Amino acid sequence: MTDQEGTRRPKYQRIADELRTAIQSGDFAPGDRLPGENDLMSTYEVARMTARQALAVLRGEGLTEARKGAGVFVRAFRPLRRRGVPRLAGEGWGGGRSVWAAEIEDRALVVDQVTVAEEEAGPRIAQALNLAPHDTVCVRSRRFVLDDRPVLLSVSYLAADLVRGTAITRPDTGPGGTYARLAELGHRPVRFREELRCRMPTADETGRLTLPPGTPVVLIGRTAFTEPGRPVELNEMTLDASSYILEYDFDA
Amino acid sequence: MTDQEGTRRPKYQRIADELRTAIQSGDFAPGDRLPGENDLMSTYEVARMTARQALAVLRGEGLTEARKGAGVFVRAFRPLRRRGVPRLAGEGWGGGRSVWAAEIEDRALVVDQVTVAEEEAGPRIAQALNLAPHDTVCVRSRRFVLDDRPVLLSVSYLAADLVRGTAITRPDTGPGGTYARLAELGHRPVRFREELRCRMPTADETGRLTLPPGTPVVLIGRTAFTEPGRPVELNEMTLDASSYILEYDFDA
DNA sequence: TAGTGGTCTAGACCACTAA
DNA sequence: TAGTGGTCTAGACCACTAA
Missing domain, CATH: 1.10.10.10 (Winged helix-like DNA-binding domain superfamily/Winged helix DNA-binding domain)
Structure with a gap:
């Protein structure tokens, strides 16, 4: 042998x-x-x-x-389940019949590394939010930690003109979060688009998510729309791929 | 330095x-x-x-x-776009405003390595399709090649009793594919669930997809339902992560 | 303190590519 | 044929872990 x-x-x-x-x-x-x-x-x-x-x-x-x-x-693989469409999912359609076994966790999430700042949008963010590249955006950055294990990085972009002076510019956005505040401003998101990519992490991502070698990250770019052609928020998330199963439900 | x-x-x-x-x-x-x-x-x-x-x-x-x-x-990164909800996506909601730049490709897909067989379901497939572990399933396996580059492996499972004698058991399922044939049988899928995972590939996946080192794969398990609690098909796909951006749209 | 994985050297031979 | 990346050796010292 x-x-x-x-x-x-x-x-x-x-x-x-x-x-x-x-x-x-x-x-x-x-x-x-x-x-x-x-x-x-x-x-x-x-x-x-x-x-x-x-x-x-x-x-x-x-x-x-x-x-x-x-x-x-x-190594072990015990993923979390993230539902892309919470209000529609799990309503008897699958009856808990997951393709991949996964414990649905009820453990508490801790949020840290919270920063809120105003920045110039730049071409990529401007394009996603229908702004001009030199427009100012409010940038909300956070990290989610589950049982001492960092699992997700989140950076949210909104037009600064829209949110200035509201709770969205504070670390704690209050009950219901950013989307509730947007609704109060008359900009309730009614539709979402998520774009997913998967690749190996950068050195910075490896550090902030404490990823072991051989672990990819999933990048999710979620755009919230108030009506066709009117995006109000772009949320870019970076997930430890070994920690997640992502789920989407939709009609034919 | x-x-x-x-x-x-x-x-x-x-x-x-x-x-x-x-x-x-x-x-x-x-x-x-x-x-x-x-x-x-x-x-x-x-x-x-x-x-x-x-x-x-x-x-x-x-x-x-x-x-x-x-x-x-x-290396270059020129991903394909895969829409999870084709009929709803791209109808003015984003206006082509992709978070990540991506050329939408119209290149022709070639399908090869097609096999159709009957096998015992086993516990995992049985659970997904509401069958008993020893029930027989029809297994359709294919590979999708784009411009000589393999990008996706697909394995589809259906209850053998349901599809025996139909075009679904043949390599070419005919116009409209498996879902059209299921509709003719009175089992039209009306709802889908997709579960996504991302990990590093196995040696077999590396070979069939000719993946360079450092390239993760995305695993998509899509279950098709005819009504709540009634799955008719499980399609397990393995994607070259560097070749794809995945997109999902949904209402709030 | 014994054992472990992490880093690093200075060589060697091989199959393969491209001129 | 010259250069390239791929494999492999037989050493060495280090920081760290766990008994």
């Missing part, structure tokens, strides 16, 4: 394959410690860098997590 | 930082060739493995792509 030489598959790949199979067959459960660098070096008679390369494959797949000084461990 | 020693940041990270900055500032445009291993070894006076580690950081972020024997190149 160790050195059949019949295949061209590199050593580090074969080692990674064996470990992956062992994880997926349940030989190693989530949280379990895997054979470390030194174990692999003696078991497979390879150099340290080769053993590391094998472990890097699994880490890159999001299957494992290395803790310095302690070892390499199997 | 090379060896300030004031910071604890590892050499390979500092090298990666400099290259990343150069890419993002436009010094290297998409498709451009970056300094390779040998360049970095002499420029920064490091060993090959250290230069490789720096390049691996950028590759892991999906920013670059290595071509054996040729060099390391900056």
Whole structure:
């Protein structure tokens, strides 16, 4: 098994394959410690860098997590459920029949790193909000932390002229949040568009979300409209992909 | 700059930082060739493995792509747009005001790797379709290729009893596809639920989608319902995340 | 204090690409 | 054929963890 030489598959790949199979067959459960660098070096008679390369494959797949000084461990996947259409979802249509098993969590969310500022819109935000690039926007930035684990970054943009002097420019927007305040101003959002992308995180995102290697982020850009062609808010969210299942319901 | 020693940041990270900055500032445009291993070894006076580690950081972020024997190149991101709610989207609500710039492509999709088979449902599929685990399902598997580039894998599950003897069990389901045939059978889907996840690909997915390293996949599980609690089809899709922007529209 | 993962060196040989 | 990225070795020192 160790050195059949019949295949061209590199050593580090074969080692990674064996470990992956062992994880997926349940030989190693989530949280379990895997054979470390030194174990692999003696078991497979390879150099340290080769053993590391094998472990890097699994880490890159999001299957494992290395803790310095302690070892390499199997990661767990226990996602949150985010409903894109809260008022329509879960009304008997699926009867709890999730495609992917997921515990619906009722744990309390803590919001931190709250900032509110006025900035120049810039071309991208201006385009999304039907403004001119040099117009000023109110920028609300927040981080959501669940059980000490950061799971979501949110940055919201609104035309500064629209919200100046209202609770929307304060860290706490009051009951019902930004959308309730917009409604009071006569700009109730009646329609939403969400655009989703998925990619590997930047260094900054990795830091603020404390992401382990091999974890992608989901970017959601949600635009709120008061009527066709009239966007009032753009909310750009960055999610730890391993923490979320996103759900959307719609009619044919 | 090379060896300030004031910071604890590892050499390979500092090298990666400099290259990343150069890419993002436009010094290297998409498709451009970056300094390779040998360049970095002499420029920064490091060993090959250290230069490789720096390049691996950028590759892991999906920013670059290595071509054996040729060099390391900056990758492009030109996503497709997938509308979750085709009939409602783009009707003046946004007026083409995409959050992320994206060319809407009209290129022809080629479908290959088509297989149709009957299998035992198993617990997960049975749960999604309101069946018993040992019930038989019709499994339709396909791959979508756009301009020679595979972008999506699709596997569709339907109760075998429901579709036996119909065009749904043939590779070509005819005009209107599976949903048109279901309608003819008196099981027209009237509602859909999509569940999205994002993670790093498996080896099999990497192969079938020819994914470069550092590219996540998006998993979409779409359930079609004829009435509350009555699912008729589960379609599990695997998308090359770098090829897609996903869009959903809904009312407040 | 023993063991762990993280970083790094200075070499080597290989298959592949492009001139 | 010269250069490239991919694989691999056999060492070394470090900060960190856990007993």
